[in-house]
Amino acid sequence: MNDLSLNPEYPQIRSRRSFLGKAALGIGPLALYSLLQQNASAAKSTAGLHSGVVNPLHFPAKVKRIVHLCMAGGPSHLETFDEKPKLKEMHDQPMPKSFTEGQQIAQLQGRELKCFGPQFDFESYGESGQRLCSQFPMIGSMSDDICIIRSMHTDQINHDPAHTLFNTGAALAGRPSMGSWLLYGLGQETDNLPGYVVLSSVGKGGQAQPIAARQWHSGFLPSRYQGVQFQSTGAPVLYINPPNGITLDQQKNVVDAVNTLNRQFDSVVHDPEIATRIQQYEMAFRMQTSVPQLMDLKSESKETFERYGTPGSDGTFASNCLLARRLLERGVRFVQLYHRAWDHHGNIKGSMEITAKEVDQATAAFIQDLKDRGLFEDTLIVFGGEFGRTPMGQGSGRDHHIKGFSMFLSGGAIKGGTSYGNTDELGYAAVENPVHVRDFHATMLHLFGIDHTKLTFKSQGLNFKLTGVEEAHILDEILA
Numbered sequence: 001m002n003d004l005s006l007n008p009e010y011p012q013i014r015s016r017r018s019f020l021g022k023a024a025l026g027i028g029p030l031a032l033y034s035l036l037q038q039n040a041s042a043a044k045s046t047a048g049l050h051s052g053v054v055n056p057l058h059f060p061a062k063v064k065r066i067v068h069l070c071m072a073g074g075p076s077h078l079e080t081f082d083e084k085p086k087l088k089e090m091h092d093q094p095m096p097k098s099f100t101e102g103q104q105i106a107q108l109q110g111r112e113l114k115c116f117g118p119q120f121d122f123e124s125y126g127e128s129g130q131r132l133c134s135q136f137p138m139i140g141s142m143s144d145d146i147c148i149i150r151s152m153h154t155d156q157i158n159h160d161p162a163h164t165l166f167n168t169g170a171a172l173a174g175r176p177s178m179g180s181w182l183l184y185g186l187g188q189e190t191d192n193l194p195g196y197v198v199l200s201s202v203g204k205g206g207q208a209q210p211i212a213a214r215q216w217h218s219g220f221l222p223s224r225y226q227g228v229q230f231q232s233t234g235a236p237v238l239y240i241n242p243p244n245g246i247t248l249d250q251q252k253n254v255v256d257a258v259n260t261l262n263r264q265f266d267s268v269v270h271d272p273e274i275a276t277r278i279q280q281y282e283m284a285f286r287m288q289t290s291v292p293q294l295m296d297l298k299s300e301s302k303e304t305f306e307r308y309g310t311p312g313s314d315g316t317f318a319s320n321c322l323l324a325r326r327l328l329e330r331g332v333r334f335v336q337l338y339h340r341a342w343d344h345h346g347n348i349k350g351s352m353e354i355t356a357k358e359v360d361q362a363t364a365a366f367i368q369d370l371k372d373r374g375l376f377e378d379t380l381i382v383f384g385g386e387f388g389r390t391p392m393g394q395g396s397g398r399d400h401h402i403k404g405f406s407m408f409l410s411g412g413a414i415k416g417g418t419s420y421g422n423t424d425e426l427g428y429a430a431v432e433n434p435v436h437v438r439d440f441h442a443t444m445l446h447l448f449g450i451d452h453t454k455l456t457f458k459s460q461g462l463n464f465k466l467t468g469v470e471e472a473h474i475l476d477e478i479l480a
Contacts, residue, residue, distance in 0.1 A: 050224070052187035054450050061449030062413035062479070064189075065328055066182070066380040067335045069321075069363060073159065073209050073342030076389035076398050077406035078427050079352050081148045083122040083131045086425040087391050091117030095392045099428045106157045106400035107345070108392060115426065116393030119349040128417030135356035138364035144417040145367060145376075146383075146410040147478045151421025151430035154387050154402045154437050159209045159343070162386035162402070166437050167215045169466045176219035176457070178441060179334035181466045183225040184218075185455050186448060190331030192290035194228040197332050199320040201232055203341025205354030211338050220459040222272045227336065230323075232315040236291055294326055307365040318362035325369050328379065342385055346397040367410055377412030380447055382440075384408065391427045403429040413447050413480055420478050435475065442472035447479070 078084055095113040105113075122131045125140030130148065132140045139146070156162040161171040168175035176184070179196040188195025198216045202208045216227030230236040266274040297312040300322070305311055310318035317339045324335045341355045363383060370376040384407025389398030404423035410416065421433035442452040445466065452472060456463040 050183075050187040052183070052185050054185040054455060057449030058451040058454060059446075059449055061447070062378070063380045063411060063447045064378045065333050065335075065375075066382065066444065066448075067324055067328065067366075068337070069359075069366075069381070069383040070336060070338045071342050071359070071383070071385040072163070072211055072338045072340045073206060073344070073385060074162075074387045074389060074400055074405075075342040075355075075385045076344065076348060076352070077150070077404070077423070078118045078389065078391060078398070079120055079348065080133050080136065080356075081406040081408065082150050082404075082423060082427050083133075084118060084391070084423075084425065084427040087115055087427055088117040090115040090426070092393075095426075099424070099426060100392070103403065104157055105390070105392075108390065108394060108399045113392040115391060116398060119352065126417060130417065130419065133356070135352055136360045138360045142364050142367050142410070145371075146408045146416055147414045148406060148408045148419040149421055149435055149475075149478070150404075150406045150419055150423060151432060151434050152384070152388070152405045152407055152437075152440075153430045153434055154405075157387070157400050157402050159386060159400075160212065162400075163211065163215050166386050168219065169438055169441055169468050173214050174219055175464070176221045176225070176466070177216045177227060178444065178466055179216060179227050179336060180218040180221050180225040181445075181455060182334055182448065184221050184457065185445075185450050186333065188331070188333055192287060193294070193327065193330055193332055195332060196225070196227040196334040196336075197327055198227045198229045198336045198338070199232055199323060200229070200338040200340065201315060201317040201320050203317070203339055203355050203358045205344075205351040205356075205358065206341045207343040207345070208340035209343050211340060216336060220464070221457060222275075224275075227334070232320055232323075233313060236295055237287060290330070294323070294330065297322075304369070307369070309361045309365070316362075317359050318365075321362040321366040325366060325373070325375075328370070328375055329373070344389065344397045345399065346395050348389075348397040351397075376410075379411050380413060380444065381410040382407065382444075383410070401428075404431075409478065415478050415480050418478065420475065433477075436472070438467045438470060438472040439475060441466050443475045443479075446474045 078087065093115050095115050100113055121134050123134050123140065124130070125132055126143035128144050130140075130143040132143060154162055154165060156165045156171050164173060165171045167177045169178070183195045196216065200211060213229065216229070218224070218226035228237070262274050295313065300312065304322070308318045308322050310316055310322060312319055312322060317337065320337045324337055327335050339359055341358060344351045367376070367381060370379055370381075385405070388401045388405025390401045392399070404427060421430060421435055423429060424431045445452045445455060452465065452467045456465045
């Protein structure tokens with residue numbers, strides 16, 4: 001008997017949704033529609049691609065995909081993109097109290113604060129003459145294609161909550177990540193790979209802070225929108241291949257049978273998570289073909305490997321950048337690369353020499369590769385960390401800092417060869433055109449054709465959005 005609700009051995013469910021779904025008269029069907037309307041739009045039929053709830057778009061989109069090159073650990077803006085001659089001049093002198101008095105400081109609180117000058121010179125690059133740290137000559141060669149934001153600021157001074165804020169717009173765990181919001185709003189463009197993929201690498205030049213999977217979780221959105229972490233070496237997705245002795249046809253029969261049962265159960269409980277599970281089974285089956293093709297680098301030229309600085313599939317940031325380009329080519333909408341290497345509380349000079357080299361060549365190669373393949377014009381590239389580092393020394397390193405730091409954006413929708421905002425003369429606080437994390441989120445959604453005030457999801461009686469309840473600004477000045 002196919003109808004599980006008629007099977008006397010099957011436990012009868014008397015949830016509110018089940019009751020309303022079975023009601024034949026009165027307001028039952030209307031109440032059910034009201035209850036399920038948002039979830040139904042968020043978890044449409046698993047057949048075919050999910051088109052997203054923002055359909056049509058609020059305004060024309062300028063980008064189709066995004067890559068977040070996350071420099072996890074908090075890279076120092078003072079040794080990357082924010083030149084401060086005055087700080088160099090005041091090296092080892094007391095930090096003026098007018099900057100720091102009453103301010104939140106992580107591990108330096110209550111200690112003598114002394115200025116710690118930049119450890120490297122800055123140089124001019126490109127026709128635009130943008131000033132970058134000399135440790136990043138290859139990114140410097142792409143300076144005419146990037147916009148440096150030198151006035152970022154955030155609210156969270158420790159790594160995990162700062163990552164959570166940057167990824168979800170809130171410091172509290174449990175909110176959807178920005179990649180999940182994008183998939184919910186726009187859907188995905190491929191049916192044989194996840195729409196949101198995460199890769200991670202560990203550098204050799206600094207403490208590698210752990211990154212929790214909740215940074216790419218879907219929160220209260222249906223779980224079909226969460227990011228999927230691929231392994232950087234070995235099998236990219238665990239248990240993706242069929243067991244020995246099992247053919248694809250046999251496995252498809254199992255998947256079809258399980259999904260038939262899931263659909264019958266869903267007809268009783270109307271749970272969007274069951275629709276997600278059905279879709280995940282089907283996606284996993286298709287990935288058994290698509291993932292090996294993704295990881296097979298035989299089609300890549302020797303020149304490509306040399307350009308990125310990797311033999312491929314070695315788990316490095318460079319290798320992940322190459323995989324990111326291949327993911328974008330295959331329709332993945334959001335790719336996030338974490339490079340865990342930037343927590344430089346000590347020996348920042350020696351550590352930066354190593355870490356900069358790990359990311360400089362590959363980042364520039366990635367941007368150029370997108371340009372060569374016609375992907376640059378409608379891709380948003382984001383490079384930066386969860387916060388910056390203090391202008392005050394912590395021995396031979398720098399402490400966490402939230403009042404001012406830098407990141408850069410690139411892509412066809414961004415004005416290349418420009419900078420936006422500034423910190424004060426010592427690099428302590430954003431003073432010109434301050435940019436909060438929520439401003440970045442609003443701008444990102446805007447580039448995808450989404451009004452950040454209208455992309456909402458009702459949970460526990462509240463309408464949530466990525467940019468929260470505080471005011472967020474679109475950075476029109478940096479858009480091409």
